[in-house]
Amino acid sequence: MEKILVIGASGQIGSELVMELRKIYGDGQVFATDIKPAPPDITESGPFQLLDVMDDKQLIHFIIRNKITQIYHLAAVLSGNAEKLPLQAWRINMDSLMNILEVARMVEDVHRVFWPSSIAVFGPTTPRMNTPQLTVMEPITVYGVSKLAGERWCDYYFNKFGVDVRSVRYPGLISYKTEAGGGTTDYAVEIYYEAVRKGTYECFLTEDTALPMLFMHDAIKATINLMETDLSKLTIHNSYNLGGFSVTPKQVWQEIKKHIPEFSISYNPDFRQEIADSWPHSVDDTIAKLDWGFNYDYDLEKMTEIMLNEIRKKLN
Numbered sequence: 453m454e455k456i457l458v459i460g461a462s463g464q465i466g467s468e469l470v471m472e473l474r475k476i477y478g479d480g481q482v483f484a485t486d487i488k489p490a491p492p493d494i495t496e497s498g499p500f501q502l503l504d505v506m507d508d509k510q511l512i513h514f515i516i517r518n519k520i521t522q523i524y525h526l527a528a529v530l531s532g533n534a535e536k537l538p539l540q541a542w543r544i545n546m547d548s549l550m551n552i553l554e555v556a557r558m559v560e561d562v563h564r565v566f567w568p569s570s571i572a573v574f575g576p577t578t579p580r581m582n583t584p585q586l587t588v589m590e591p592i593t594v595y596g597v598s599k600l601a602g603e604r605w606c607d608y609y610f611n612k613f614g615v616d617v618r619s620v621r622y623p624g625l626i627s628y629k630t631e632a633g634g635g636t637t638d639y640a641v642e643i644y645y646e647a648v649r650k651g652t653y654e655c656f657l658t659e660d661t662a663l664p665m666l667f668m669h670d671a672i673k674a675t676i677n678l679m680e681t682d683l684s685k686l687t688i689h690n691s692y693n694l695g696g697f698s699v700t701p702k703q704v705w706q707e708i709k710k711h712i713p714e715f716s717i718s719y720n721p722d723f724r725q726e727i728a729d730s731w732p733h734s735v736d737d738t739i740a741k742l743d744w745g746f747n748y749d750y751d752l753e754k755m756t757e758i759m760l761n762e763i764r765k766k767l768n
């Protein structure tokens with residue numbers, strides 16, 4: 453019987469992943485934790501506890517006491533926020549991962565770990581179209597540097613200690629339940645909220661900035677698929693490229709306009725433009741497709757319909 457710990461359960465990914473895992477493994481088997489309070493559906497459907505992943509003693513006690521067998525470690529400082537406090541972000545992103553890898557190495561019951569990487573591991577010297585799995589990686593952000601270092605540590609713990617840690621390089625994630633915080637791809641969430649709230653949006657990236665994106669439904673499906681695949685099928689132990697679809701702010705605006713014709717947009721690029729310009733336009737995820745059957749159900753058109761409907765419901 454699996455007992456699953458989710459760290460970062462109140463965040464953009466965690467708040468949706470916990471509910472999906474509870475459907476599969478049972479409400480009582482999925483332990484949601486975060487340093488901040490979680491949405492009511494999480495606290496009402498199963499165990500939730502405030503837990504700081506930086507506190508290694510509290511972490512290990514929690515894991516042993518609850519006989520945890522799998523960990524999803526989602527807590528991180530995202531790209532935009534990390535540039536404001538680089539050292540603090542480095543410590544949070546790296547120390548938390550090292551705490552988790554050490555626990556997984558030491559505690560016998562813990563037999564599998566998920567930790568997300570990102571397209572931020574790539575940099576301006578990386579080929580930008582259909583970016584390969586294995587390529588030049590010279591990230592220019594603290595967030596990207598921490599994710600790339602983290603990938604190397606995951607690979608190291610797998611090879612040296614046999615820790616079964618799995619990872620994907622998420623593209624920008626678009627969701628309606630919990631808004632992202634402090635990322636560069638966040639415009640693609642904000643734009644939907646502002647379209648419904650105000651009918652106008654000022655974008656912090658230029659109109660033609662192409663980035664790979666994925667709807668949260670597909671990101672959750674991919675994550676669980678990867679975690680449920682037999683270890684023998686996996687050939688990548690640092691992190692799998694995931695593409696989704698590639699879009700620009702202008703294309704998102706045009707798609708929303710089909711539903712809200714009066715929706716207007718203006719562009720006022722800030723420091724995140726440089727970050728976006730250093731990331732891929734599109735990503736080659738052939739290996740994820742071959743190894744564990746990654747595929748996605750939502751493109752820009754299908755996703756836009758759902759985003760607008762759900763945000764309207766939520767804001768009413």
Ligand code: SER
Nearest residue numbers: 530531570635636637
């Ligand atoms: N979506 C993240 C960010 O923009 C990248 O992983 O920071």
